[in-house]
Amino acid sequence: MRLSYPGNVKVVKVPCTGRVDVLLILRAFESGVDGVYLAGCLEGECHFLRGNLRARRRVEYVKGLLEEVGLGGNRVEMFNMSASQGQRFAQFAQEMTERIRLLGPSPVKKGE
Amino acid sequence: MKTNSVIEKVLEQGGFVVTSECGPPRGADPEVVRRKGELLRGVVDGVNVTDNQTSVVRMSSLSACAILKGMGLEPILQMVCRDRNRIALQSDLLGAAALGINNVLCLSGDHQKFGDHPQGKNVYDIDSVQLIQTVARLRDEGKFLGGDEVKGRPMLFVGAAANPFADPFEIRAARLGKKVKAGCEFIQTQCIYNVERFTRWMEMVCERGLHERCGILAGVTPFKTAGMANYMKKNVPGMDVPDDMIARMKGVAKEKQAEEGIKICVETIERLREIPGVRGIHIMAIEWEEKVAEIVKAAGLLPRPEIQ
């Protein structure tokens, strides 16, 4: 669809959001990213049956962890979309970017 | 006659026992106990004194019993297993007997989770059935649990509670059987609203012949308000309040609800008296002791027999 979305969104490909573990998300924040979101298949349409549902639970858990350490749980999110919903992808990219902009840069920035 | 208990005597004479309750105060003022005791004088055959009921700290049951005894009333010492181990329980039993207290009611006790000290550690060294055994053993065998000889046996009439409505229903009678087997001589039941279900329980009890070995006193509690009826149905475990009863409470104006509650209670007592095996009534008018006399009277249970 070639819908424009903010350039600061970078994609790390995984076979399924079910592959994304709590630690990877935390490590991303350690690396200094300002926010992380998972783009999973629509609920009920996971190519691997329920990976996206597990991912959602983990995202919820990470939200709690980020609250604990004072980064704010809103820096992480789970979105669902289908491969054909380019518009949704762009919309969520926009939405998340706006959200992170309001939250400001992550206080965990290495080498800055 | 095993003891000097009034309850035992009324039962022995084939009378219909009436007991009620007195909750000790959350303080050290003995007058509160006396005032409540006075309300029950001549109205009931025995007064239960609760033991830190609902796990809320109150004046000790033993002390309150002693006060009532001093007034010439017949106290029933409630003892729960939650707060004392076997050493403390036996020691208090000896003390109670020494103070002239004739009755003890052995209970498990409510879990402290709902009390004012949920942080506390519970004891449950022994359970209520074992406590019954303990009393019987002290009295009848003259032996402590540890096996040593008791010098001066505590002559206590042993009672216990039963909840005909708790689950699992099919073992309620069996459980009563265990208590009787352990040495229990009278039973006070949980408050009864569902008379039909209670009747079925009594049938099971009678089937086992338990009513002959142990005096069964049916418990009643008058509703003060429709709200209370509803609350008991929803929040008190093991309480069976039929919907029509709640509807009846709701059906009258707020200011008339107390009156209706008492009316229901009296009707219930009248129905309970008809049930074979029921040997008495235990009225739990929670913080409403002033109404006990009215209920007993309305139920035609006055005067109480004179016992020497």
Place this chain on the structure above:
Amino acid sequence: MIVGNRKDFSEILEKLGAARRVLLLGCNECVTVCGVGGEREVGVLASELRLYWTKEGETFEVREHTLERQCDYEYIDQIRGFADDYDVILSMACGAGVQYVAEAYKTKLVLPAVNTTFLGVTIEQGMWSERCQGCGACILDMTGGICPIARCAKSLLNGPCGGSSEGKCEIDKETDCAWQLIVDRLKESGQMERYEEILPVKDWRTGRDGGPRRRVREDLKL
């Protein structure tokens, strides 16, 4: 297995005080299985600490290490080479492990990151439940294989109490009434007559009430 629960991050921070060189020590036994102190959880806590301290602008060092078991000294010895590089050892094992590590590294501050809760079983993925209190004198033969000591809120040996309602305990609706379970089990296995027996008062000496316990098996000793 021994089941535990991660302490709150704030409590861990408080316990760590000024310590910034932390050896975070996991255990690959029970606490791994119950998802509280295995390698993954060590990673998560380490990450949390790093995020927090980076955010606060502090200098720190967090090392992650997971032992096969923290209840055997040979394994505990494996950190000998580098334990001294750290201000504290933050153990994610059960209480036994924490203590044993502390015993082995007498000069080190050893802190618990986990609250040890019970001996239990996995009910389903992500859910565990208590089954045993280690009373030292098992009576499961009498109670249909369900322990009233561990599973009845009042440890009643002759239950249930009057608070049993619809199969649940009076303490909350999530908790099964152990005695309901016992009765069901006895009934299913045709042993209802067992229910009529009064279980005698228990001799608690074999339990913790008899003082800390020790077990020796002579033939296994070296």
Place this chain on the structure above:
Amino acid sequence: MEFSDRATHSDRAKPIGAVMVVGGGIGGMQASLDLAESGFYVYLVDHSPTIGGVMSQLDKTFPTNDCAMCIMSPKLVDSGRHRNIRVITNAEVKEILGPPGSFEATIIRRPRYIRADKCTGCGECAKHCPVTAIDSYNEGMSRRAAVYLRYPQAIPKIFLIDREACIGCGLCERVCLAGAVDYGDRESEEKISVGSVILAPGFEVFDAKRRPEFGYGVFPNVITSIELERILSATGPHRSHLLRPSDGAIPERIAFIQCVGSRDAKCGNDYCSSVCCMYAVKEAIIAKEHVPFVKPTIFNMDIRAYGKGFDAYYERAKADYDVRFIKSMVSKVREKQGSGNLLVAYLNEEGKASEEEFDLVVLSLGMTTSKSVRDTAARLGVKLNRFGFCETETFTPLATSREGIYVCGAFQSPKDIPETVAQASGAAAAAAEMIASARGTLTTKKEYPPEDEVKPEEEARIGVFICHCGINIGGVVNVPAVKEYARTLPNVVHADENLYTCSQDTQEKIKNAVKEHGLNRVIVASCSPRTHEPMFRETIREAGLNKFLFEMANIRDQCSWVHMRRKAEATEKAKLLVRMAVANARLNRSLSETEVPVVQRGLVIGGGVAGMTAALRLAEQGFEVFLVEKEDRLGGNLLNLHYTIEGGDVQAFLRDLIDRVSHSSIHILLNSLVVDFSGVRGNFTTGVTTAPAMVHQKIQHGITILATGAEEEKPDGYLYGEDARVLTQLELEDRLYKGDWGQISNLSPEVVMIQCVGSRNEKHPSCSRTCCATAVKNALKLKKLNPAMNIRILYRDVRTYGFLETYYAQARREGIIFVRYDPEESPEVKKEGETLMISFEDKILKERMTLRPDLIVLSSASIPRENKELANLLKVPRTAEGFFLEAHMKLRPVDFASDGIYVAGSGHAPKLISESISQAYAAVARACTILSKENLLVGGIVAVVEGERCAACLTCVRVCPYEVPVVNVKGEAEIDIIKCKGCGTCAAECPARAIDLMHFTTGQLEAKVGALVGG
């Protein structure tokens, strides 16, 4: 009566294990690939200098808006490089001699003037050619040299000289370092021996000049749909800028005129071209996406959005893109003096003459066959129908009139891409069946060079190839800068850029670079790995590297396309994406794949026409089949049908089919249900329970075909079930067949049919596809029974696509009245006493009509039969409406995303009998790509357990959606690589972190994330 294909070849000599496929469009390519993957050698003959057909000219495809070239190019490349496909372009078939099974075909190859064996496709010749010729790929809207490639991704990538344009200057010959130019080239003939033939020559668009009233060729701003397609395309004349021909202005008001050359008896094309409604909707949407202020208007008689997901697309066009649909036929287009704008005259639905001004008029041209195709057919002795399309029979939709020659695609009847692809697979199955006994006799197996061992500890030597993708990337991202940056990254020893990295010559370039620079990791920074990764992996494998040492950075979809207007930023992002890829590639490891045996047996679930056909065709190809049917008899929906619209006898066909299905290789299990399912392609185990004894058996099989079908929904409303005079079409058909007329005594009875009952509504947004034809079929039957009968069909759009249109025309001729209604004003049915009443809006009379019909017939929706549990068991997805959802709407119409499971028949979407048969054949062809192999490769991206770290906690066992992990006797988790699907859930949850997912290891993901920020 013989319904199945006409081959009875048992008494013949051993056939030839090769097939000639005529036509290299998407259909021809699909058929070729299926055949080649099933053990047959393929000659793919195309008259054009390149394969790819019309699809190569399309910009996007409906209803997914996938880029046509993007999804097709892997097939192009696969066809071009498949060792068992020989592509012969610029060629015609002269004749085919000999008996089926051992044909001898004569091919005439026209001169190319460039030697295929020498041309490298470098393009130097074209750069120097002084001639500017008209570029037919861009429909004449741009220019090219006389020496040219049809399009950049063309296969084969061999130039040719357009001798008509060529001035013979000899410049190209001088600059060609390969010495490939050969002016002396001349036509040559070649004879090839094949067992069977598939005709897939496709279609030609209608010549717009045959409808002069629209002014095509006279007014510059009247263009054709295919021209618009090119204009919208990135490789089009204006590089995807929407500009109109006369003045290069952006047209705001665009009119699409439908049915130009279709549904038009005047020009002899009284059939429907089936695809124009949807492509017009698509073009309108894409135009709108390109230029948001565009206002498209589509003039149409009916919108024929009858395919899967089409109605939703159509609704979206209306709701989200403000596309205006006017129910009307345009009578004339004239130019408004001076402006280049056009005045479109039409009669609106109320019959009022109107005229409206537009900036651009697009003629939605229909499909026809070309003269050369018709001539070829004549030479081959293949019968055509009166429209010049290949004649086929309802029950043998893939067979031509000549035995051993099969047909697919638009040449059979106008159709869209997925139906072409499905039919192509179907034709492949039919062609293969003929020669099944010769399977594997002419094919050769791919021999890869030995794999160079790359040890994990070995220093990574990375080569990075950055793609311009024409202007797709290069127009936004500064590719040379990215290349320079890549060179600075750790372990990168080589970096290069290419115009099209996916072209065949670039593959050679990559292979050479691997050798030359000793590369042990290869990164391509280009487009989506989804479409192109397999091809690049193959390339590095051919260069001796393990395919998992390949990595892709998507700097197109994730960068240039989405940050088009921020070039500097896009370049920086492309660098970052390359950096991430490098960080990841350093950790890529060689992963071994092992061979596991294939259980060469099939399982077909559902014993209707699709299931029986699939079972029979598998059996005829020599495979054992289990056919599971839950009812106590075979037949499915066919049991309720009696005749087709063409007059075919359904029951006779069914009897014959059931008869054939009692085949020595087919085990029929009636009264049987699938109760469990496990395994992977090549080796499934299915538990089947058979009533009444509830016998349970485990069946091992290599493939599974789901053919569970659909059924007529019991309608809701319209007094159905309350009044015996309200029927469904199926009930009507049954009565027609039995001649049971109940109480109708009226001499001229009044019959009203209501279309779209339960279809195209909120609950069931799709069109049920077959009901319009069914209504016409039954109406004609009624009319035949009693010509005095008054029949009205209340419809929303009449969707008699393809040749069905002729029956619609016949129905109107015979006086059947068609009345359109809007869903907001649905007809109302009520009863007054015993009188049945129906009232509806008449658009032409503009008033509400009330009738007292003797019969109301409801065209009820086609809904999938209960399949939820089966879908759960097999873990295959379904649409919101419960139809099975294929792997890809366009190019994988019968595959599921899970390999080895296929769908056929109306369980996929509502279908006609002929379509179900085609699809069943297609599923068989796809299945045979697995069944024909003795072994399959497994492994690669799977989860692996580091046993020592495993705490045997069972987390993996519990969380795996496929129940693959087990704790073995050593007390360690074990994951069967054959079963593992590589989702990584276990790796993400293992509390001991003892599990990792190969190729997506924790280390790799963390490195990638690290590279994302660091830099």
